[in-house]
Amino acid sequence: MWLTPDYLIDGDITDIPLERLKADGIAGLILDLDSTLVAPRSGELTEEVAGWLRKARSLFKMAIVSNNRREPYLQQVQSLVDMPTIGRAAKPRRRGFRQALEILQLQPQEVAVVGDRPLTDVLGGQRAHMKTVLVWPLKTMNEPAWKTFFRKLERRFIKS
Numbered sequence: 376m377w378l379t380p381d382y383l384i385d386g387d388i389t390d391i392p393l394e395r396l397k398a399d400g401i402a403g404l405i406l407d408l409d410s411t412l413v414a415p416r417s418g419e420l421t422e423e424v425a426g427w428l429r430k431a432r433s434l435f436k437m438a439i440v441s442n443n444r445r446e447p448y449l450q451q452v453q454s455l456v457d458m459p460t461i462g463r464a465a466k467p468r469r470r471g472f473r474q475a476l477e478i479l480q481l482q483p484q485e486v487a488v489v490g491d492r493p494l495t496d497v498l499g500g501q502r503a504h505m506k507t508v509l510v511w512p513l514k515t516m517n518e519p520a521w522k523t524f525f526r527k528l529e530r531r532f533i534k535s
């Protein structure tokens with residue numbers, strides 16, 4: 376069903392069962408940036424996320440596809456994580472995902488899109504015929520309670 380991710384993770388990006396994805400035939404990950412990989416506007420990796428990235432890199436080809444439009448910020452992130460970083464993607468549009476696919480040299484069904492938003496990350500991944508992974512925003516981020524409330528509502532909606 377639309378918006379129902381293939382993997383609904385009850386945790387943040389570091390809780391993704393990487394071995395299971397690998398066993399399911401996933402060869403590449405396309406990561407959302409803000410709230411998924413880094414706290415918005417921070418441009419910094421926590422120790423935990425950096426450790427997760429090292430492990431994920433040993434198992435998958437990876438790229439970032441973000442709706443962020445700030446070029447200096449995107450470049451900062453790209454040099455920090457050292458992976459292809461596509462900005463201004465206008466997810467759920469397919470264009471950014473297709474660009475990433477071209478770089479990764481994989482088939483859509485071998486790629487999982489990882490993100491924190493059903494309407495951009497999950498829908499976009501589905502439209503691009505990729506697998507999808509919905510995560511909570513980084514647990515080190517302090518999100519306002521109203522945002523968490525709406526995220527819970529979204530999850531309840533896509534589960535039903």
Ligand SMILES: [Mg+2]
Binds near residue numbers: 408490
């Ligand atoms: Mg995000």
